[in-house]
Amino acid sequence: MHIVHTLPELRHALRHAQRPAFVPTMGNLHAGHLALVEQARPLGDATVASIFVNRLQFLPHEDFDSYPRTFEADCAKLREAGCDLLFAPRERDLYPEPQTFKVLPDPALADLLEGEFRPGFFTGVATVVMKLFMAVFAGKPHGFGVFGKKDYQQLMVIRRMVQQFALPIEIVGHGTERSADGLALSSRNSYLSEAERAEALQLSLALRALSRDALAAAHALPAQLPALEAAAMQALAARGWLPDYLTVRRRADLLPPQAGDGSGDLVALGAARLGGTRLIDNLEI
Structure with a gap:
């Protein structure tokens, strides 16, 4: 080289x-x-x-x-x-x-x-x-x-x-490369303590849960999504995180979903601070 x-x-x-x-x-x-x-x-x-x-x-x-x-x-x-x-x-x-x-x-x-x-x-x-x-x-x-x-x-x-x-x-x-337990690989993962590294997986798990909830609410997603996102944020915050956002958006433009948007159209995205480290992740739905 x-x-x-x-x-x-x-x-x-x-x-x-x-x-x-x-x-x-x-x-x-x-x-x-x-x-x-x-x-x-x-x-x-x-x-x-x-x-x-x-x-x-x-x-x-x-x-x-x-x-x-x-x-x-x-x-x-x-x-x-x-x-x-x-x-x-x-x-x-x-x-x-x-x-x-x-x-x-x-x-x-x-x-x-x-x-x-x-x-x-x-x-x-x-x-x-x-x-x-x-x-x-x-x-x-x-x-x-x-x-x-x-x-x-x-x-x-x-x-x-x-x-x-x-x-x-x-x-x-x-596509996002992940460790064996599912944590998205990131240069900033090196900032995490051993305990924080174990906890860090919760961001991707929260996005998976939010994705499942969004698909389950597909028939009324635009109306129900704000409550689903707020619940996901609250659940992560209860574990000691400081979330910036956990949200479901359209892949095409990152705007909130509209009626008729569903599987194949959406992406769940999240950013949250764990201790002194800010982590991001996403999951296409």
């Missing part, structure tokens, strides 16, 4: 590639990231990953400074997964001057859910992903971007961005 740090190095390394397959990450890699690399490998003629902890998507009180940085271990995992090229820019390489031009996602999508609780988050995500796309795919006729479905809303924002800017990039979503 070749490792580069600057844009000129990256573009030189990709000079012969015509359809790169790209997996952007913030490092601290786990099996979920490696599954993305494995999915990317047969898609393109060069498998590229990036590691960059993007300051723009962290709020002032969030964990930018303490976010786990495990570069050597990450490189070893990427090599084993068959990655061809790692782009690991320093902040001055990707942001050589203050980033005053930014990508502003459609508020109708980006101000919901995660956007409500983390204002500006998706602007930071869209801006850095656009910069990375321009670095990896500049001058290429086609390429692939591979992203995990665990960050469901983020995947939707990136798909819309690529569509509206007519980028020659196919966005590929990969």
